[in-house]
Each structure stands twice: as structure tokens, then as C-alpha cells.
Amino acid sequence: MDHIQLWDAIKTELAKTIAPGISFETYVNGLTPISLVHTPNNSDQLYLSTSHKNVAEEWSPNGQYYNQFLSASIQATLQLLGTPTLVLPVVSFVEATPQPTPKATPTPTAEQLDLEIPQAEGGSRTPSRLNPKYRFDSFIASTPNREAKSVAEAVAEHPGQEWNPLLLYGNSGLGKTHLMQAIGNDLVRRNPNASVKFITTDDFMNDWTDALRFNRTNEFKKAYRNVDLLLVDDIQLLADKENVQEEFFNTFNAITRDGHQIVLTSDKLPKDIKGIEDRLVSRFAMGYSANLTQPDPETKIAILKNKAEESQIEISYDVLSEIANAVNTNVRDLEGVFKKVVAKIKISNSEVTVDAIREILKDLNFERSTIVTIPGIQESVAEYFNLNVSDLVGKSRVKEIVIPRQIAMYLAREITQESLPAIGRSFGGKDHTTVMHSTNKIEESMLDDPKLEQQVQEIRANLQ
Numbered sequence: 001m002d003h004i005q006l007w008d009a010i011k012t013e014l015a016k017t018i019a020p021g022i023s024f025e026t027y028v029n030g031l032t033p034i035s036l037v038h039t040p041n042n043s044d045q046l047y048l049s050t051s052h053k054n055v056a057e058e059w060s061p062n063g064q065y066y067n068q069f070l071s072a073s074i075q076a077t078l079q080l081l082g083t084p085t086l087v088l089p090v091v092s093f094v095e096a097t098p099q100p101t102p103k104a105t106p107t108p109t110a111e112q113l114d115l116e117i118p119q120a121e122g123g124s125r126t127p128s129r130l131n132p133k134y135r136f137d138s139f140i141a142s143t144p145n146r147e148a149k150s151v152a153e154a155v156a157e158h159p160g161q162e163w164n165p166l167l168l169y170g171n172s173g174l175g176k177t178h179l180m181q182a183i184g185n186d187l188v189r190r191n192p193n194a195s196v197k198f199i200t201t202d203d204f205m206n207d208w209t210d211a212l213r214f215n216r217t218n219e220f221k222k223a224y225r226n227v228d229l230l231l232v233d234d235i236q237l238l239a240d241k242e243n244v245q246e247e248f249f250n251t252f253n254a255i256t257r258d259g260h261q262i263v264l265t266s267d268k269l270p271k272d273i274k275g276i277e278d279r280l281v282s283r284f285a286m287g288y289s290a291n292l293t294q295p296d297p298e299t300k301i302a303i304l305k306n307k308a309e310e311s312q313i314e315i316s317y318d319v320l321s322e323i324a325n326a327v328n329t330n331v332r333d334l335e336g337v338f339k340k341v342v343a344k345i346k347i348s349n350s351e352v353t354v355d356a357i358r359e360i361l362k363d364l365n366f367e368r369s370t371i372v373t374i375p376g377i378q379e380s381v382a383e384y385f386n387l388n389v390s391d392l393v394g395k396s397r398v399k400e401i402v403i404p405r406q407i408a409m410y411l412a413r414e415i416t417q418e419s420l421p422a423i424g425r426s427f428g429g430k431d432h433t434t435v436m437h438s439t440n441k442i443e444e445s446m447l448d449d450p451k452l453e454q455q456v457q458e459i460r461a462n463l464q
């Protein structure tokens with residue numbers, strides 16, 4: 001199935017819900033399919049273009065046709081492949097340019113589309129492409145992530161002032177790009193004339209290589225340095241790229257010297273990335289570094305609730321909790337599973353029971369059996385710190401045992417959703433206030449202690 005076949009099938013489905021006439025001609029027939037992108041763990045995306053700005057808006061998540069597209073994609077893929085698949089529309093506005101000859105225009109490739117977007121500036125083939133769905137209000141922060149969100153909001157309000165650069169770091173799929181782009185979207189909302197550039201480190205490297213190849217380094221500098229806010233995703237990819245690091249260093253200095261803001265994301269703290277020059281490491285540490293961590297069960301449910309509202313679908317708390325319980329990897333997976341569950345619910349038209357969800361989760365390889373238990377956590381923590389489980393459930397007050405015990409309680413609370421008294425009972429009959437104190441202690445200490453944070457993440461990864 002290619003993008004053209006898929007779009008034809010989706011159009012057939014849309015024709016059942018959008019009446020023929022001007023609307024159908026403008027909003028459906030007026031779109032050109034560009035490409036179909038398959039994303040692991042996420043919904044597929046069908047890229048389309050239009051020469052009318054307001055048309056593109058109506059296909060965005062807040063637009064009037066978005067949900068119709070999702071339903072049509074499920075039916076269309078069911079017809080074409082026999083398996084329902086959720087496909088998201090990505091409709092870009094491309095300004096119509098007068099054609100020099102009356103010949104039929106070939107369908108532009110996604111790359112050409114990028115080049116034609118008016119925001120793309122000389123010296124950079126990378127347009128600023130903020131995703132409007134990445135906003136502060138759609139980012140649900142668990143307690144340990146609240147500080148990161150507050151700092152991000154402050155940066156959007158007063159860019160280039162207190163926290164420069166802001167570095168968001170942490171494991172994959174935990175919302176670094178989301179929060180970073182939320183800063184860009186918020187700044188543009190406050191000041192529509194602000195110049196915001198979002199790029200991945202790969203984009204930076206490609207643009208710099210092209211600039212050198214085609215002798216366009218001045219244009220490159222203009223495109224990268226004349227911005228109010230530069231957002232760079234995945235700076236760990238700079239590792240071992242000395243020449244690119246040199247230019248990144250210069251770009252960084254130019255932007256901060258002019259009082260403009262830089263926001264970076266990385267999978268770990270720059271000092272822990274091998275192959276990054278010390279001078280860059282120290283520049284990156286000049287501002288504020290915020291670690292994004294795995295959300296706790298309640299936050300996962302809140303994220304799912306938000307998604308359900310966006311998809312205008314009613315799902316009970318029990319069902320959402322079942323999904324949140326089963327997916328212990330990251331928010332990207334949580335979203336991916338949720339979208340698949342929604343698609344299945346939509347086509348099956350049957351009542352959404354917890355049992356039905358369990359079956360769906362089983363098909364998606366997220367069974368309850370993957371749920372981590374308190375004894376499992378105790379064993380894992382004991383092994384990590386070279387202790388015995390009896391130490392963790394015992395009464396010893398020595399530091400070497402108290403901290404692992406608190407970590408085990410923290411993880412039990414985060415992962416298992418057991419109540420505080422139940423966790424207390426599993427740790428040798430401790431009181432629920434001891435469990436609460438321990439989880440708060442670990443949560444707070446992780447904010448200032450990257451080593452502790454790293455240990456917790458490693459144990460969590462071992463458990464999963």
C-alpha cells in the first residue's frame with residue numbers, strides 16, 4: 001500500500017461523511033498525497049499538501065476534519081490490508097507558485113515540501129517545524145517532572161534570561177521533545193514575531209555539511225544565529241563529531257552572547273556523553289539541566305485521560321488504569337498502545353470492558369504478566385546493591401541499606417500501584433507514613449543527585 005492508494009481509499013471513506021460540494025472539493029479533493037511514514041511504536045502518518053492555509057488547519061488535531069480522517073483511515077486500512085490501522089493526517093500548507101509551463105506537476109516529495117515551506121531560510125534546508133500538539137497544557141507532569149515544566153514555562157516567558165541554556169535530559173519517549181517544542185509554541189503564541197528554530201542535531205550536521213560543500217557558510221550562520229530561540233533535539237549525536245562541535249560551539253556562543261535562548265535535549269547529561277569536548281560540556285552546564293523521568297501510575301492515567309478527551313472517546317477509569325498498568329516502558333509506548341486500543345474499540349463497536357482491553361493488550365504484547373510485583377522489585381534492588389531481600393524488609397538503619405530500601409519502596413509505589421499500607425506490609429510491616437516518607441525522600445533527592453537518579457533508572461530498566 002503506498003500513499004496514493006491509501007489516500008484514494010481514505011477519500012472513498014470520507015465521501016461517506018462529507019457531503020459532495022465545495023467542502024469536499026476544497027478540503028478533500030484539493031489535497032495532494034506526499035508520502036506515507038511508518039513510525040515504530042506510533043501511528044503511521046500520511047503527509048498531504050494544500051495550497052490553502054485554512055484547509056491545513058482543519059486537518060490538524062483541533063480541526064473539524066481530524067477525527068473523520070482517523071475513522072476513515074481505520075476503515076480504509078481494513079479494506080486494503082485486512083488489519084485496521086490508525087493513520088494520522090499531516091497536512092502542510094505549501095504556497096502555490098506560478099508554474100512556468102502548463103505541464104502536469106509531478107507530486108512533490110516530502111523533502112521538496114520542506115524546501116518550499118516559506119519559513120526555510122537561506123543556508124538551512126531545515127524549516128522551523130514546531131508541532132502544534134506539543135503544548136504546556138498537553139504535557140502532564142508527574143511530581144518529579146513538575147520543576148522541569150515550571151522552568152520550561154519560565155523560559156518561554158522570559159527567553160534568554162535566567163536559564164540559558166535549558167537542557168532537558170532523560171530516557172527515550174519521556175517528553176523531552178514535547179516540552180522543548182512547548183516552549184517554542186508558547187513563545188510564538190506570546191509573540192507572533194519571535195523567530196523560533198527547532199532542529200534535530202542531525203539537521204544541524206546536515207545543514208553544516210551542505211554549507212561547507214556549497215560554500216554557503218555565511219547563509220548558514222545567518223539562518224542559525226539570527227533567532228530568538230534555538231531548540232536542538234538529541235545533542236548526544238554530537239559525540240565524536242569534532243568539526244560539527246566546533247561550529248555548534250560558535251553558534252551557541254553567538255546566540256547566548258546576543259541574549260537569545262537555547263534549549264537542548266539529550267539522552268543523558270553532557271558530562272556523561274563520551275566524545276563531547278569539555279568546552280561544550282561546560283557551556284551546556286551553564287544554565288539549568290532538568291531530568292525527565294518515567295511518570296507514576298496516576299500520571300500515566302491522567303495522560304491517557306487527556307488523550308481520550310482529545311480523541312472524543314469515553315473510556316472508564318478502570319480501562320485506562322489497565323492500560324497504564326500494562327505499559328511500563330515510556331509515554332511514547334503508552335500513547336502507541338492507546339491509539340491502537342482506540343482504533344480497535346472504534347471498529348469493534350463493542351462495549352469497552354476491562355476483559356476486552358486485556359485481550360487487546362495481550363495481542364499487542366503488553367500483558368498484565370509484564371507487571372512488576374513488589375517481591376520482583378525487592379529482588380532487583382537487592383541484586384543491584386549486592387544485598388539480600390531480608391535486608392530490605394528488615395529494620396537496619398545503616399545508610400547502605402536504608403537508601404536501597406527507600407528506592408525499592410519508591411519503585412513499588414511508582415510501578416505497582418499498590419497502596420501505601422500494602423507496600424508497608426510487604427516491607428516487613430512498616431507503617432504507611434514510612435513508605436510515604438521514603439518515596440518523597442527519593443523523589444526529592446533525585447532532583448539534586450544525578451547518581452541516585454541514574455541508579456533508579458537502571459533498576460527500573462532491569463525490571464522491564
Ligand SMILES: Nc1ncnc2c1ncn2[C@@H]1O[C@H](COP(=O)(O)OP(=O)(O)OP(=O)(O)O)[C@@H](O)[C@H]1O
Nearest residue numbers: 138139140141172173174175176177178303331332
Ligand atoms: N508528560 C507527558 N504528557 C503528555 N504527553 C507526553 C508526556 N511525555 C511524553 N508524552 C508524549 O509521548 C510522546 C513521546 O514524547 P517525546 O517525543 O517528547 O519523547 P522524547 O523524550 O523526546 O523521546 P526521544 O528521546 O526518543 O526523542 C509524544 O507524543 C509526547 O507528546
